[in-house]
Amino acid sequence: MVVDLVSQVSAVIVLCAVFGLLARFVKQPLLLGYILAGVVIGPQVLCLVQDVTLISLMSELGVAFLLFMVGLELDVKKLKHLGSVSIVAGLGQVIFTFLVGYVLGRWLGVSASASFLIALGLTLSSTAVVVKLLSDLKRLDTLTGRVSLGILLVQDVVALILLAVASASAPSSSAVTIGLNIVGLSVGVVLVGVFLLSRVFGWIAKSGELLFLTSVSWCLLAAGAAVYLGLSVAMGAFLAGISLANIPYNVEIISRTRALRDFFATIFFASLGLQLSFASLAANSSLILI
Numbered sequence: 001m002v003v004d005l006v007s008q009v010s011a012v013i014v015l016c017a018v019f020g021l022l023a024r025f026v027k028q029p030l031l032l033g034y035i036l037a038g039v040v041i042g043p044q045v046l047c048l049v050q051d052v053t054l055i056s057l058m059s060e061l062g063v064a065f066l067l068f069m070v071g072l073e074l075d076v077k078k079l080k081h082l083g084s085v086s087i088v089a090g091l092g093q094v095i096f097t098f099l100v101g102y103v104l105g106r107w108l109g110v111s112a113s114a115s116f117l118i119a120l121g122l123t124l125s126s127t128a129v130v131v132k133l134l135s136d137l138k139r140l141d142t143l144t145g146r147v148s149l150g151i152l153l154v155q156d157v158v159a160l161i162l163l164a165v166a167s168a169s170a171p172s173s174s175a176v177t178i179g180l181n182i183v184g185l186s187v188g189v190v191l192v193g194v195f196l197l198s199r200v201f202g203w204i205a206k207s208g209e210l211l212f213l214t215s216v217s218w219c220l221l222a223a224g225a226a227v228y229l230g231l232s233v234a235m236g237a238f239l240a241g242i243s244l245a246n247i248p249y250n251v252e253i254i255s256r257t258r259a260l261r262d263f264f265a266t267i268f269f270a271s272l273g274l275q276l277s278f279a280s281l282a283a284n285s286s287l288i289l290i
Contacts, residue, residue, distance in 0.1 A: 215244070
């Protein structure tokens with residue numbers, strides 16, 4: 001079992017390195033190479049990876065560390081001034097795209113429930129993919145990058161509420177619960193980070209190993225708390241990063257956790273390719289093209 005696990009993870013990493021080099025050679029984003037590597041090693045082509053569930057779980061760690069680093073690198077004061085812009089632009093985009101997607105789905109003869117999910121899918125962007133692209137382009141800390149990140153977070157919140165509405169028997173109470181959970185998680189994580197962890201890091205800062213382990217532990221604890229409350233891993237990890245963004249040791253934390261982020265983020269993008277179904281694409285090709 002252990003040997004099988006090692007061989008599968010090794011196949012993911014080796015193929016990602018190969019396709020990453022090919023993507024670099026043709027001047028394409030590295031993540032495109034990672035996704036193609038996932039397609040090749042997955043059940044659709046070479047079948048080198050059988051346990052897709054395990055890879056998907058590891059990919060969740062990639063999302064967590066990616067958004068944790070984003071939170072660490074953000075200037076909270078700059079982000080605060082863009083809050084209203086992100087909310088107005090994000091909600092406007094969500095409403096417009098959702099309505100167009102739903103009407104288009106119904107016009108094409110898709111059921112109301114399926115049209116709802118299609119519209120939701122069209123409305124949302126992948127936070128991990130956009131953040132990775134902006135980071136590679138060194139544009140995450142620009143005006144465009146900060147506004148884009150704000151819109152992505154608005155989309156994540158709306159997605160949680162709409163999915164609750166789609167699946168819950170009492171939609172209004174579910175939406176309220178999600179809203180309260182978001183506020184509670186945000187306040188709790190930021191307060192613990194600012195008032196408790198800032199002192200803890202001051203005490204352990206001389207040990208780079210302890211600084212690294214404590215930072216990773218805080219990221220995973222916040223992500224776990226988010227999942228427990230029915231929220232996304234990305235939201236919890238991002239808030240954990242925000243809570244440490246203004247402590248004196250954030251630069252050292254970033255430098256020590258970057259390699260871990262890159263490793264698990266690579267697995268995340270490969271998992272996207274692993275989950276691609278050619279049969280589903282072929283069966284719905286006309287609808288997808290439209």
